[in-house]
Amino acid sequence: MKSWWGPEGGDPQAKQGIHAAQDENQSSNDEKENSKSSRNPAEFYRVKPVLDRRIHVLGMGNVGKFIAHSLRSIVPNPPPVTIIFHEPQMLSDWEASRQRLNLVTDGDTEFREGFEAELARLRSRSNLKEGQQTNTGNAFPEASGEQAQVQESEVQEGESSEPINSLILCTKATQIYQALSSVKHRLHPESVILFLQNGMGVVEAVNKEVFPDPATRPHYMVGINSHGMHGVLNDPFTTVHAGFGTISLGILPHERDREPAPYASQLKFKAQREAAPVKPAHAANPDPMAAEPAPVTFHWTPNHRYLLRTLLRAPVLGATAYSPPDLLQMQLEKLAVNCIINPLTVMLDARNGSILYNYNITRVMRLLLSEISLVIRSLPELQYIPNVQQRFDPGRLETMVVGIANRTQDNISSMLADVRAGKQTEVDFINGWVVKRGEELGVRCLMNYMLACLVKGKRMMVELELEEGIPFVQPRANEGSLVVGEDVKRVNLDERKE
Numbered sequence: 171m172k173s174w175w176g177p178e179g180g181d182p183q184a185k186q187g188i189h190a191a192q193d194e195n196q197s198s199n200d201e202k203e204n205s206k207s208s209r210n211p212a213e214f215y216r217v218k219p220v221l222d223r224r225i226h227v228l229g230m231g232n233v234g235k236f237i238a239h240s241l242r243s244i245v246p247n248p249p250p251v252t253i254i255f256h257e258p259q260m261l262s263d264w265e266a267s268r269q270r271l272n273l274v275t276d277g278d279t280e281f282r283e284g285f286e287a288e289l290a291r292l293r294s295r296s297n298l299k300e301g302q303q304t305n306t307g308n309a310f311p312e313a314s315g316e317q318a319q320v321q322e323s324e325v326q327e328g329e330s331s332e333p334i335n336s337l338i339l340c341t342k343a344t345q346i347y348q349a350l351s352s353v354k355h356r357l358h359p360e361s362v363i364l365f366l367q368n369g370m371g372v373v374e375a376v377n378k379e380v381f382p383d384p385a386t387r388p389h390y391m392v393g394i395n396s397h398g399m400h401g402v403l404n405d406p407f408t409t410v411h412a413g414f415g416t417i418s419l420g421i422l423p424h425e426r427d428r429e430p431a432p433y434a435s436q437l438k439f440k441a442q443r444e445a446a447p448v449k450p451a452h453a454a455n456p457d458p459m460a461a462e463p464a465p466v467t468f469h470w471t472p473n474h475r476y477l478l479r480t481l482l483r484a485p486v487l488g489a490t491a492y493s494p495p496d497l498l499q500m501q502l503e504k505l506a507v508n509c510i511i512n513p514l515t516v517m518l519d520a521r522n523g524s525i526l527y528n529y530n531i532t533r534v535m536r537l538l539l540s541e542i543s544l545v546i547r548s549l550p551e552l553q554y555i556p557n558v559q560q561r562f563d564p565g566r567l568e569t570m571v572v573g574i575a576n577r578t579q580d581n582i583s584s585m586l587a588d589v590r591a592g593k594q595t596e597v598d599f600i601n602g603w604v605v606k607r608g609e610e611l612g613v614r615c616l617m618n619y620m621l622a623c624l625v626k627g628k629r630m631m632v633e634l635e636l637e638e639g640i641p642f643v644q645p646r647a648n649e650g651s652l653v654v655g656e657d658v659k660r661v662n663l664d665e666r667k668e
């Protein structure tokens with residue numbers, strides 16, 4: 171498996187991002203404005219020391235294991251790392267094992283140890299909603315007697331109620347609510363959460379569903395991972411680092427610190443109102459009479475700084491820090507690539523290279539990209555950024571998609587792997603996000619809508635096939651994480667034998 175963002179395909183504009191050292195300068199500049207006493211990073215830490223160095227990693231898929239392993243590889247003085255499992259069985263397997271995470275690179279296995287492990291059981295979405303009513307944003311909310319009892323009785327063996335200051339969230343976008351519900355009561359307004367999901371709209375969904383009150387909401391960071399990893403069959407604590415990539419990181423300015431934007435998308439497109447002509451998609455343009463936006467000030471908390479600096483110290487991650495507008499544009503570029511490669515490989519049931527050198531597929535790609543490009547170029551949040559029109563031109567996006575499909579031609583896309591395993595896909599956070607934002611901006615994205623529906627339909631079909639034990643995919647050797655379909659088939663057959 172190759173990383174999708176190799177140096178040879180690196181995009182020159184994307185590389186405008188600020189390197190760690192520059193970021194340090196940038197952030198100290200911001201702090202000069204924010205606080206006269208914080209003149210340099212050392213002073214920042216003297217004024218606002220980090221009391222807890224522990225980093226929690228939630229989501230023990232390949233990305234989670236890779237991140238946790240990399241953090242423990244930092245020399246000198248690696249941070250204390252807690253890995254969080256969702257299933258009691260996984261925690262028992264870990265406790266029965268040598269309690270090591272292994273990373274295989276070019277056939278060499280390196281192990282890391284010294285992890286703490288905890289259980290945090292997934293809660294249903296209805297529990298999450300209940301939690302919202304009681305959450306005060308404090309890691310130890312003062313619950314009423316009855317609530318306290320419920321919370322106390324819910325703490326099982328292996329679970330913890332200690333506050334979490336730095337959390338790296340590595341679950342799939344589709345698992346985000348349940349994952350956060352399992353630790354929500356341990357997060358507080360000064361905690362920082364790093365989101366490492368594919369697609370867009372995850373943070374907005376979390377704000378709506380999990381942390382609706384900005385006053386008690388934790389701080390956020392976002393990361394874009396381009397490393398390629400896969401698992402090893404019957405070895406839950408080993409990950410193969412199959413393609414070297416990077417992790418692009420940035421902080422998201424918190425609503426508590428944000429200036430109100432001088433623009434707003436007002437036009438709402440409703441699919442039912444067919445008769446009404448679709449207005450030109452310029453609702454996103456700022457009001458010409460409105461004042462220029464105030465410069466954004468990034469408020470760095472000690473936990474932000476600590477988590478960012480720690481990740482930058484892990485060489486294998488290839489982490490780089492970017493300003494929020496640069497990171498947003500990189501996320502949108504990745505989104506455009508995912509909107510094409512992921513669903514098309516699902517529909518073709520083939521590796522990434524299958525979309526290349528095929529004129530009919532190219533036509534489909536262009537139709538999809540025309541919608542995606544228009545939505546992105548109409549986004550109000552990009553209106554004051556120079557060169558957005560050129561950067562997200564459909565032709566340029568096509569060049570990117572083709573380049574990445576070519577470089578990863580032997581990979582099975584994450585969405586195809588999910589569909590083959592009968593798992594829920596991230597399509598709602600990929601093509602679904604384009605459709606949703608398009609609706610808000612008056613851009614009708616019928617092709618992306620249709621493709622998202624087809625992916626969901628195909629997934630449903632596979633789930634039914636798996637339930638009936640029909641074999642349909644043969645994995646290649648060593649593709650441990652991709653053979654779930656095979657396992658399920660085997661389990662079903664075994665059950666029948668019994």
Ligand SMILES: CC(C)(CO)[C@@H](O)C(=O)[O-]
Pocket residue numbers: 174368507508511512522574578581582583584585
């Ligand atoms: C770019 C990509 C499609 C390459 O496999 C990857 O982001 C994925 O699999 O989701």
